[in-house]
Amino acid sequence: MEKEVLNTEDLGYVRKLVRTRSAIVLEPEKAYLVHSRLEPLAKNEGLASLAELVKKLRSGPYGALHKKVVEAMTTNETSFFRDLTPFQVLREHLLPEIIARKGGSKRLTMWCGASSSGQEPYSVMFTIYEHFPEIKDWVLQYTATDISEEMLAKCREGKYSQLEVNRGLPAALLSKYFVKKGMGWQVNEDLRRRIDFKPMNLAGPWLPFPTMDIVFLRNVMIYFDTDTKKQILANIRKILDPNGYLFLGGSETTMNVDDHYERVAISGTSCYRVKKG
Numbered sequence: 160m161e162k163e164v165l166n167t168e169d170l171g172y173v174r175k176l177v178r179t180r181s182a183i184v185l186e187p188e189k190a191y192l193v194h195s196r197l198e199p200l201a202k203n204e205g206l207a208s209l210a211e212l213v214k215k216l217r218s219g220p221y222g223a224l225h226k227k228v229v230e231a232m233t234t235n236e237t238s239f240f241r242d243l244t245p246f247q248v249l250r251e252h253l254l255p256e257i258i259a260r261k262g263g264s265k266r267l268t269m270w271c272g273a274s275s276s277g278q279e280p281y282s283v284m285f286t287i288y289e290h291f292p293e294i295k296d297w298v299l300q301y302t303a304t305d306i307s308e309e310m311l312a313k314c315r316e317g318k319y320s321q322l323e324v325n326r327g328l329p330a331a332l333l334s335k336y337f338v339k340k341g342m343g344w345q346v347n348e349d350l351r352r353r354i355d356f357k358p359m360n361l362a363g364p365w366l367p368f369p370t371m372d373i374v375f376l377r378n379v380m381i382y383f384d385t386d387t388k389k390q391i392l393a394n395i396r397k398i399l400d401p402n403g404y405l406f407l408g409g410s411e412t413t414m415n416v417d418d419h420y421e422r423v424a425i426s427g428t429s430c431y432r433v434k435k436g
């Protein structure tokens with residue numbers, strides 16, 4: 160059977176919908192992605208074709224189906240301890256420094272702004288539990304957000320397949336912080352309760368965050384245009400502690416986007432701080 164291809168208008172409609180609702184830019188050459196992501200959705204919805212799906216979307220105001228389309232167009236690729244070095248820097252440099260500085264207040268605030276299915280925020284929690292057990296008694300405010308409700312449900316459940324835990328999770332951490340659940344593994348309840356998973360569109364209204372010691376916004380700004388990146392980085396400046404740190408993905412930078420940040424290079428990785436003065 161020949162593959163269905165959306166006509167230019169319908170493809171344009173989907174691109175605009177996704178951009179308006181999530182800021183994700185789908186270049187015309189990403190048409191294949193639209194097709195491969197939306198075909199299963201159309202099928203699940205009992206629709207005969209992609210064109211039928213777009214017709215249904217066009218026929219009503221923004222609702223559950225539109226939301227499903229936007230979520231289907233997000234890329235949720237992630238893994239435990241992705242890129243490794245940011246977590247080493249966190250363990251060897253940043254957390255010791257922050258803990259020494261905040262020993263008086265005993266309060267640590269962190270935000271992960273594109274948590275996907277949760278491997279990143281849980282990797283941070285494993286780092287803390289393994290190397291800084293004293294923080295367990297601190298006021299630990301750790302919020303993890305994502306635009307995708309489906310991903311957030313997975314974060315809250317903390318359940319991963321064997322394949323997922325094989326990607327980056329050391330065996331010692333698996334046996335210490337997970338319980339076997341059927342064919343997969345679930346993060347233990349104590350750890351799951353430590354992270355507050357909430358929906359938030361980075362290009363929409365922001366949650367009322369406290370001042371943050373550490374912000375992770377990794378591998379999400381690559382999908383946005385420069386104006387959206389500028390807006391997000393400006394918003395982060397408002398909530399980042401003057402001594403706090405921002406982590407971006409390996410191919411992302413504040414440079415030439417927001418000059419109010421300075422790059423801090425430690426042990427082969429980069430993080431960012433708001434420039435002083």
Ligand SMILES: C[S@@+](CC[C@H](N)C(=O)[O-])C[C@H]1O[C@@H](n2cnc3c(N)ncnc32)[C@H](O)[C@@H]1O
Pocket residue numbers: 180181182183233234235236237238241272273274275276279304305306307310359360361362376377378379382408
């Ligand atoms: C590639 S994953 C990155 C996951 C993790 N930070 C990492 O580096 O492994 C990108 C995530 O960004 C989320 N996302 C995309 N657009 C978003 C938006 N406008 N607001 C919030 N999250 C968004 C997607 O749902 C997806 O889970």
